[in-house]
Amino acid sequence: GQSLEQPSEVTAVEGAIVQINCTYQTSGFYGLSWYQQHDGGAPTFLSYNGLDGLEETGRFSSFLSRSDSYGYLLLQELQMKDSASYFCAVQAGNTGKLIFGQGTTLQVKP
Amino acid sequence: SQTIHQWPATLVQPVGSPLSLECTVEGTSNPNLYWYRQAAGRGLQLLFYSVGIGQISSEVPQNLSASRPQDRQFILSSKKLLLSDSGFYLCAWSVPRGLDEQYFGPGTRLTVT
Numbered sequence: 495g496q497s498l499e500q501p502s503e504v505t506a507v508e509g510a511i512v513q514i515n516c517t518y519q520t521s522g523f524y525g526l527s528w529y530q531q532h533d534g535g536a537p538t539f540l541s542y543n544g545l546d547g548l549e550e551t552g553r554f555s556s557f558l559s560r561s562d563s564y565g566y567l568l569l570q571e572l573q574m575k576d577s578a579s580y581f582c583a584v585q586a587g588n589t590g591k592l593i594f595g596q597g598t599t600l601q602v603k604p
Numbered sequence: 605s606q607t608i609h610q611w612p613a614t615l616v617q618p619v620g621s622p623l624s625l626e627c628t629v630e631g632t633s634n635p636n637l638y639w640y641r642q643a644a645g646r647g648l649q650l651l652f653y654s655v656g657i658g659q660i661s662s663e664v665p666q667n668l669s670a671s672r673p674q675d676r677q678f679i680l681s682s683k684k685l686l687l688s689d690s691g692f693y694l695c696a697w698s699v700p701r702g703l704d705e706q707y708f709g710p711g712t713r714l715t716v717t
Contacts, residue, residue, distance in 0.1 A: 527705070536694060536708040537648065581647060589655055590636045590698045591663070592706060594647040 496520040498595035500582055505601045506572055514567045514598045516582035524585040526558050526565045527592065532578045540567065540580075569600070577602045606631035610695050610709035617716055623668075623682040625712050627695030630676065635697040637678040638706065639670055642692040654678060655700070690716045 498518045506512040516526065525544035529537040541549050543558035543565060555568040569576055579599050583592040607630045617623060629635055636655050640648040650663045652670035660670050667686060671679045678695055695709040 536711050538708070539705040542705065583648075589653060589661070590706065591638065591650055591653045591661075592648075593650065594640075596647040 496584065496586060496593045498582055498584060498593065500580075500595045500598045502596065503599045503601070505603065507603050508572055508574060510572050511568065511570050512572060512600065514569075514580050514582075514600070516565045516567075516595055518563050518565075518582070518584050518595075520563075520584045520586050520593065522587050523560065523563075524588060526556070527583045527585065528554075528556050528567045529581045529583060529594075530578050531581065531597070537581060572602050574602050574604070576600060606697075606707065608695060608697055608707055608709040610693075610712055612712060613710065614713045615715070617685055617714065619687055619716055620684050623680070623685055623689070623714070625680040625693055625695075625714075627678040627680075627709055628676055629678075629697045632676070632697070632699070634675060634700050636700060637672060638696040638698075639678065639680050640694045640696065642694060644691075648694065652680070685716045687716050690714055 500516045527542045528540040530540050531537040541556040543549055543556050546560055548557045553570045558565040579597040581594050581597045583594045586593050609628050638653045639651040641651055642648045654660050654672045657672055668682050693712045696706040698706045
């Protein structure tokens with residue numbers, strides 16, 4: 495089967511750094527993606543890791559270790575607008591279909 | 605530029621009634637198309653995906669079906685809704701054989717009463 499584990503909630507203060515971990519079990523692994531979803535809105539793409547290592551996009555970075563079936567999303571210089579749910583998703587085949595984790599709700603406090 | 609449309613935005617339907625949700629994509633050709641459902645406070649569950657006209661793969665056996673009558677049109681249907689069909693339905697697209705980004709539509713919030 496396929497499964498992903500990520501923490502359900504994380505709280506941090508404005509300006510801080512937070513790391514959201516994701517572990518997965520899947521067959522036919524192609525890559526790990528991260529999506530952000532604000533309350534009531536649609537998910538938006540943040541990053542993708544197809545190979546081991548760190549990908550950096552502005553304040554957000556994502557890391558993948560295929561041997562450990564593990565990845566994380568790192569958010570730096572947190573802002574209030576970063577309060578949202580964050581989903582890791584495994585690309586489980588070359589059709590592009592994604593298997594999503596249950597999501598981590600990030601609350602940023604002043 | 606590419607855009608994705610979904611309608612309606614919200615829908616309240618009685619148990620046992622039919623359902624038809626439509627999704628269209630503009631500005632791209634031969635996209636991969638996906639239907640997801642999200643229960644309140646939960647992750648996204650992939651329901652169907654399609655890599656071409658008339659090609660539908662079902663991920664979860666249930667009383668829903670999908671069709672792709674045109675290249676950029678994806679329809680989610682049900683003959684008889686169940687209470688458990690309530691949720692947030694999201695359509696998404698990606699480039700053919702896309703291995704990274706999926707682009708989501710605004711979603712339809714369905715309440716079955």
